[in-house]
Amino acid sequence: MPPIVAIKDLCKTYASGHQALKNINLDIKRGEIIALLGPNGAGKTTLISTICGIVSPTSGTVTVDGHDTVRHYRKTRSLIGLVPQELTLGAFEKVENTLAFSRGLFGKKPDPAHIEKLLKQLSLWDKKDSALMMLSGGMKRRVLIGKALSHSPKVLFLDEPTAGVDVELRKDMWKLVSDLRESGVTIILTTHYIEEAEEIADRVGVINNGELLLVEDKNALMQKLGxxxxxxxxxxxxxxxxxxxxxxxxxxxxxxxxxxxxxxxxxxxxxxxxxxxxxxxxxxxxxxxxxxxSSLEEIFVNLVNDRQTPPDPSKETHPMKDAL
Amino acid sequence: MNWQAISVIYKSEMLRTRNTLLQSIASPVISTCLYFVVFGSAIGSRIQTVGGVDGQGGVSYGVFIVPGLMMLSLLTQSISNASFGIYFPKFTGTIYEILSAPISFFEVIIGYVGAAATKSIIIGTIILITASFFVDLSIAHPLWMLAFFILTCVTFSLFGFIIGMWADSFEKLQLIPLLVITPLVFLGGSFYTIDMLPPLWQKISLLNPVLYLISGFRWSFFELSDVNHGTSLIMVLAFLFICLGIVWWMFKSGYKLRQ
Structure with a gap:
């Protein structure tokens, strides 16, 4: 089965000269959950933004369900839902209206029943008439997820979905992500929390300095490198x-x-x-x-460190020792 | 065309107006009433009719200022509504959703500019109705009046959209309306005809594009104009096409939106 998202030789250099993505090649399989790990400024958000159309690629191609994201942007964007990293919401709109707005923006006809279902699923139904600025941080995060799901996307991007979220809500989100996967949605998430990737991802990609260092099946990765x-x-x-x-x-x-x-x-x-x-x-x-x-975190730290410092021959026999 | 997207942008912008009804509607009505009290009654009663020959014919000063007053509000409201409409999502970061949606820049413009122009048309109509309580109004060329009315609302909403795209602070958002548009409107013959000015200032006034708008609009009411109404129409259309050109360039370059 062809990948749902295929990234080929993708590069992005900003006007400032900063090279945020360096020749990224990645195929994302249908229905999987892939976690992109990387430190701040690694290029995770740029990668997601390029696929979603917020950032224009400098070179290379991205296809979603076989369609080019630049030439056939209407088709590809209608298949994608994006939950941004920041809590970017208006202030005065009501919760229900903002979900309906997002659905319309993606070209879908109004469907109050679908919006109601989503709000109930996200435990936001009793807040449907609340102004967005009245919500707590956790609720705002759920509203953003609701907005991203309002047009029933096939691919969902979650950019640091649980940043600043309490443990209980984080677990609720993991459950939601798992349920979405069950319904056939492909999920790409970026995260700082290794335990998040360890808990819910099928595959893990590690990005640092704009390079995709590796993409591996999570269990195989832990088996191989751990x-x-x-x-x-x-x-x-x-x-x-x-x-x-x-x-x-x-x-x-x-x-x-x-x-x-x-x-x-x-x-x-x-x-x-x-x-x-x-x-x-x-x-x-x-x-x-x-x-x-060893945990995924230790693997991750080791990988990133390996790229940043020249290899030390004395550590060759115990590649993970430094991280441990 | 993504009509659903245009529709939700348009409706959400109109809803914003409804939520700030007092500010959006009451404010222009009150300021119009004040202008009539000050210029129409207090000062206007001491001014002879405008546009007549040897004090005969023409229109009273109170009537004369109606088109200028409408233009003053249309220009400032169109610019502020459209510029704020697109600037606010940029400021809050919610613009990400529009950038990642299957919607073209052209459709985004129709949504935002359409809503801003609609608001201006509503405000202009309210001012016209309010004015009719103070003075006896008649419109000599209703179709020309509508053409100037709608074209001005659309053109300056488009101009406001450009300002909203350009601005990266609230200060910049206010800069052009305050420092450029308001002086141009006041010096563009909102409250006088240019033949009241010394010859040199008459010539300088002809360089003010807003003069052509006000003149054409006033002609459609009373057949009184500083310049030919055909020239006025050409000027409005020229400004409209300049704004469309700038917006097209913004679309092609992803100006300040898409990195």
């Missing part, structure tokens, strides 16, 4: 790590009862068996063992 930590809990506290264990580059917890060993899941030999034997030989008694996998 390092694991083995925590060895000791029966009795020790003051320093025995010299015989130096080769394993262990870390000792502050209370001296835990040895932490980082290993790469990609390597064939993790060294765990040898380590446990060495620990036994060193006369240490084990109380418990457990492992934990």
């Amino acid at each position: 390092s694991k930590q083995l925590s060895i809990e000791l029966r009795e506290a020790i003051s320093s790590i025995p010299e015989s264990l130096n080769t394993y580059e262990l870390q000792l917890s502050d209370n001296g009862t835990q040895l932490i060993y980082s290993y790469d899941v990609k390597s064939e030999r993790t060294g765990i068996t040898a380590l446990l034997q060495a620990v036994n030989k060193a006369g240490l008694q084990l109380k418990d063992l457990h492992t934990s996998q």
